[in-house]
Amino acid sequence: MSAxxxxxxxxxxxxxxxxxxxxxxxxxxxxxxxxxxxVVFHYAFSVRRDVDLTFFTGGMLWVTFxxxxxxxxxxxxxxxxxxxxxxxxxxxxxxxxxxxxAKMAANLVFLGVIQLLTVPVFSVFFVTRGxxxxxxxxxxxxxLADLGxxxxxxxxxxxxxxxxxxxxxxxIVFLPLIVPLLVAATSATTAIFAQTATGDALxxxxxxxxxxxxxxxxxxxxxxxxxxxEG
Amino acid sequence: xxxxxxxxxxxxxxATPQAAPTAGVGGPLGAAALVVYAIVxxxxxxxxxxxxxxxxxxMGGFAQKIFFYHVPIAETALVAFxxxxxxxxxxxxxxxxxxxRLGLVAVRLGLLFSALVMxxxxxxxxxxxxxxxxWEPRLTTFLIACLLYCGYFVxxxxxxxxxxxxxxxxxxxxxxxxxxxxxxxxxxxVPEGSQLHxxxxxxxxxxMDTAVLVPLxxxxxxxxxxxxxxxxxxxxxxxxxxxxxxxxxxxxx
Numbered sequence: 336m337s338a339x340x341x342x343x344x345x346x347x348x349x350x351x352x353x354x355x356x357x358x359x360x361x362x363x364x365x366x367x368x369x370x371x372x373x374v375v376f377h378y379a380f381s382v383r384r385d386v387d388l389t390f391f392t393g394g395m396l397w398v399t400f401x402x403x404x405x406x407x408x409x410x411x412x413x414x415x416x417x418x419x420x421x422x423x424x425x426x427x428x429x430x431x432x433x434x435x436x437a438k439m440a441a442n443l444v445f446l447g448v449i450q451l452l453t454v455p456v457f458s459v460f461f462v463t464r465g466x467x468x469x470x471x472x473x474x475x476x477x478x479l480a481d482l483g484x485x486x487x488x489x490x491x492x493x494x495x496x497x498x499x500x501x502x503x504x505x506x507i508v509f510l511p512l513i514v515p516l517l518v519a520a521t522s523a524t525t526a527i528f529a530q531t532a533t534g535d536a537l538x539x540x541x542x543x544x545x546x547x548x549x550x551x552x553x554x555x556x557x558x559x560x561x562x563x564x565e566g
Numbered sequence: 567x568x569x570x571x572x573x574x575x576x577x578x579x580x581a582t583p584q585a586a587p588t589a590g591v592g593g594p595l596g597a598a599a600l601v602v603y604a605i606v607x608x609x610x611x612x613x614x615x616x617x618x619x620x621x622x623x624x625m626g627g628f629a630q631k632i633f634f635y636h637v638p639i640a641e642t643a644l645v646a647f648x649x650x651x652x653x654x655x656x657x658x659x660x661x662x663x664x665x666x667r668l669g670l671v672a673v674r675l676g677l678l679f680s681a682l683v684m685x686x687x688x689x690x691x692x693x694x695x696x697x698x699x700x701w702e703p704r705l706t707t708f709l710i711a712c713l714l715y716c717g718y719f720v721x722x723x724x725x726x727x728x729x730x731x732x733x734x735x736x737x738x739x740x741x742x743x744x745x746x747x748x749x750x751x752x753x754x755x756v757p758e759g760s761q762l763h764x765x766x767x768x769x770x771x772x773x774m775d776t777a778v779l780v781p782l783x784x785x786x787x788x789x790x791x792x793x794x795x796x797x798x799x800x801x802x803x804x805x806x807x808x809x810x811x812x813x814x815x816x817x818x819x
Contacts, residue, residue: 497730499726508721561737
């Protein structure tokens with residue numbers, strides 16, 4: 336990315352973050368959704384008081400994040416489209432790929448903030464062991480999975496906001512594509528929470544997540560012109 | 567639709583009724599011939615599978631015969647998605663509506679063959695393992711692929727502009743095809759490692775008897791020919807459908 340590209344990237348990212356901080360509507364609804372999901376999960380799975388939920392924790396956490404991310408991803412372009420901002424943005428001499436990376440970074444920031452707030456709450460609610468020693472591994476899983484979610488999600492959100500179905504389409508195309516990432520992230524997170532996270536169990540999953548990220552970053556980088564373009 | 571109507575009464579070349587409505591159907595490599603070859607190969611392969619191939623007891627005895635159609639169907643489904651992937655790339659590079667039609671028909675057939683993979687897989691699973699469904703990597707991969715490619719049609723249905731629809735369909739076919747192998751690898755990460763499928767092809771060879779391999783290869787060839795025939799037929803049908811839409815539009819004005 337050139338110097339101009341970097342400046343444009345920073346400007347676009349700042350715009351998204353600033354406009355979100357003024358209303359905070361997305362962050363607040365994502366956070367409330369995440370906490371509500373935990374409450375629902377508790378009553379869905381704790382059929383008896385002594386049921387051990389440890390082996391469900393990874394799944395609960397990632398289902399919450401995937402659906403929370405969907406909320407944010409839909410918002411990230413609906414605003415632009417409704418207010419006609421996107422047309423203005425497309426008229427500017429900005430590389431389309433720069434727009435993609437800025438949007439993806441904004442989504443990454445929002446998802447990261449939500450996780451920073453909800454993972455501690457989740458740990459208090461559901462995780463029975465202190466996992467300080469494995470905190471680095473958990474952070475690695477979170478970062479790698481977030482990158483994949485935001486790379487694929489931003490690309491698909493761009494496509495779906497240009498269709499008649501808008502936000503209805505995104506889950507239908509996003510969820511089946513994210514399944515591989517979900518499988519890897521879920522099993523890695525459960526392993527960490529259940530203290531079965533030996534290096535042998537963790538490394539293949541982290542490597543898989545990194546590979547998934549790389550694949551979809553390359554795909555998005557190569558195809559974003561077509562996704563956002565005039566068709 | 568709008569861009570080709572505005573050509574001040576100029577008749578688009580495609581819309582002339584005599585533009586060979588059966589192109590791609592006749593001839594020695596046309597759709598009809600390919601389907602006939604396929605029927606011959608599939609019947610021959612099946613006869614060999616029943617009368618020549620030994621009945622493997624360790625793989626479920628007589629029920630294992632479904633293997634000779636199950637595996638070729640699975641292979642053909644993947645070929646179909648690969649064709650859609652290549653057609654997607656070609657469309658984005660050339661912007662030719664023919665590639666869009668090719669991709670559409672390939673995904674449609676891929677979805678059909680995937681459904682058949684699951685149907686034959688479930689029948690075989692019930693006979694061999696005693697359950698209709700198991701969350702086994704390959705079966706799961708096909709289920710997710712089915713859901714994924716259903717999204718392809720939802721996507722197409724929600725875009726009105728033709729060139730945009732074709733662009734997005736091409737993009738989605740590319741993304742989806744990249745995702746299928748990832749799904750397969752990911753499902754193997756599941757801790758239980760529920761590996762019920764016989765691992766047939768290893769690095770040291772296929773580990774199969776000639777009497778099994780030959781009928782299988784014949785069935786694979788037949789199923790691929792069937793796909794090729796249906797593909798040509800489908801593409802010709804789509805071309806006709808578009809031509810009909812143009813003609814109807816002209817008639818109404």
